[in-house]
Amino acid sequence: MNERTTAELENLRGLIDGVDQQLIHLLRKRLDLVAQVGAVKHGAGLPIYAPQREAAMLAKRREEAKKMDVSPQLIEDILRRLMRESYLNEKDIGFKQVNPDLGHVVIVGGSGKLGGLFSQMLVLSGYQVKVIDKDDWARADEIFDGAGLVLVTVPIGITCDLIKDKLTTLPQSCILADLTSIKGEPVEAMLAAHSGPVVGLHPMFGPDVGSLAKQVVVVCHGRQSAEYQWLLEQIQIWGARIVEAEPERHDKAMQLVQAMRHFSSFVYGLNLYKEEADIESLLQFSSPIYRLELAMVGRLFAQSPELYADIIFAQKESMQAIGDYLDNYSQALSLLQVGDRDAFVAQFKEVAQWFGDFAPQFQRESRAMLQSVNDMKTG
Ligand SMILES: C=C(O[C@@H]1C=C(C(=O)O)C=C[C@H]1O)C(=O)O
Numbered sequence: 001m002n003e004r005t006t007a008e009l010e011n012l013r014g015l016i017d018g019v020d021q022q023l024i025h026l027l028r029k030r031l032d033l034v035a036q037v038g039a040v041k042h043g044a045g046l047p048i049y050a051p052q053r054e055a056a057m058l059a060k061r062r063e064e065a066k067k068m069d070v071s072p073q074l075i076e077d078i079l080r081r082l083m084r085e086s087y088l089n090e091k092d093i094g095f096k097q098v099n100p101d102l103g104h105v106v107i108v109g110g111s112g113k114l115g116g117l118f119s120q121m122l123v124l125s126g127y128q129v130k131v132i133d134k135d136d137w138a139r140a141d142e143i144f145d146g147a148g149l150v151l152v153t154v155p156i157g158i159t160c161d162l163i164k165d166k167l168t169t170l171p172q173s174c175i176l177a178d179l180t181s182i183k184g185e186p187v188e189a190m191l192a193a194h195s196g197p198v199v200g201l202h203p204m205f206g207p208d209v210g211s212l213a214k215q216v217v218v219v220c221h222g223r224q225s226a227e228y229q230w231l232l233e234q235i236q237i238w239g240a241r242i243v244e245a246e247p248e249r250h251d252k253a254m255q256l257v258q259a260m261r262h263f264s265s266f267v268y269g270l271n272l273y274k275e276e277a278d279i280e281s282l283l284q285f286s287s288p289i290y291r292l293e294l295a296m297v298g299r300l301f302a303q304s305p306e307l308y309a310d311i312i313f314a315q316k317e318s319m320q321a322i323g324d325y326l327d328n329y330s331q332a333l334s335l336l337q338v339g340d341r342d343a344f345v346a347q348f349k350e351v352a353q354w355f356g357d358f359a360p361q362f363q364r365e366s367r368a369m370l371q372s373v374n375d376m377k378t379g
Pocket of ligand 1: 034037048049050051053054082083086087
């Protein structure tokens with residue numbers, strides 16, 4: 001059935017269409033300027049992401065919007081979305097090559113998705129990239145000869161053995177680095193296998209990010225950091241933020257940030273399946289937060305089971321963290337079973353106090369996310 005309308009409404013709609021068309025022209029103009037910025041940055045070797053410029057620009061536009069009785073949040077939302085577009089467009093121009101004298105790069109396991117992303121970023125920065133995969137080891141000597149950087153991106157389960165078995169005769173000055181999501185054992189294995197520069201990296205994002213702008217890469221220093229300083233600079237030029245960490249502290253955090261997070265998403269999906277939930281009708285009844293939760297859980301099952309098994313099984317210690325969760329779940333469930341509402345409320349308050357200022361901060365952040373989830377609804 002057609003939506004009802006009137007002549008007056010149609011007239012106004014025509015005017016709105018005109019404004020929206022002007023917006024497209026303005027967007028084109030902005031994208032062209034951003035492309036010029038990208039070329040200038042490429043030439044000058046400047047990072048794609050400029051947080052101070054963004055903050056200053058947003059503050060000014062918010063002020064100007066207020067004066068014109070336009071919601072400052074509206075202009076901020078629009079500009080943030082436009083800036084995301086800028087990162088994608090700037091990326092296509094390529095990046096300054098920080099270390100033009102480096103020999104070629106070898107990506108071990110380059111057919112993996114994250115290896116592919118790093119390969120693409122390195123190529124966009126002018127490096128020559130060679131890939132070594134399962135079937136190429138017969139040609140290993142030839143591939144590694146003259147390499148300036150070897151980047152290991154194979155599944156966690158085989159990372160350490162591969163390093164020990166296959167990466168012991170790299171050129172002395174070659175940098176050995178890995179992208180594994182645990183850092184203790186791989187960094188140790190690299191230090192033992194190779195006497196030159198060693199660094200452990202953990203990109204805290206999946207291969208489906210369109211740009212590295214604002215993403216985080218954790219760095220665990222191994223040895224001879226001066227030799228791989230350029231690589232950290234290169235990653236920052238791609239727009240990412242470098243966060244330094246001791247391997248132990250990183251691995252401990254991953255028990256919660258990754259193993260426990262993904263395990264509980266897995267169980268959530270498992271439970272929906274066993275309960276024979278009808279996703280279609282759940283979506284019909286879904287509140288924005290539920291939709292977001294389904295998105296978080298559902299996206300897990302669109303990806304590789306092996307990848308998640310690797311992450312969850314990577315550290316024995318994660319079992320403890322996941323077991324603790326089960327205990328806390330049981331204890332909370334028992335409050336429900338005995339009908340102790342007061343104890344639940346008391347416990348809730350205790351946790352809220354512990355979250356402190358983070359709780360309202362997360363509420364603000366999630367509000368913006370929930371609104372965009374709602375915006376995506378159609379029909
Ligand atoms: C266009 C630039 O690059 C990025 C994108 C911006 C934008 O789209 O306005 C602003 C700052 C940078 O993070 C720039 O540096 O000016």
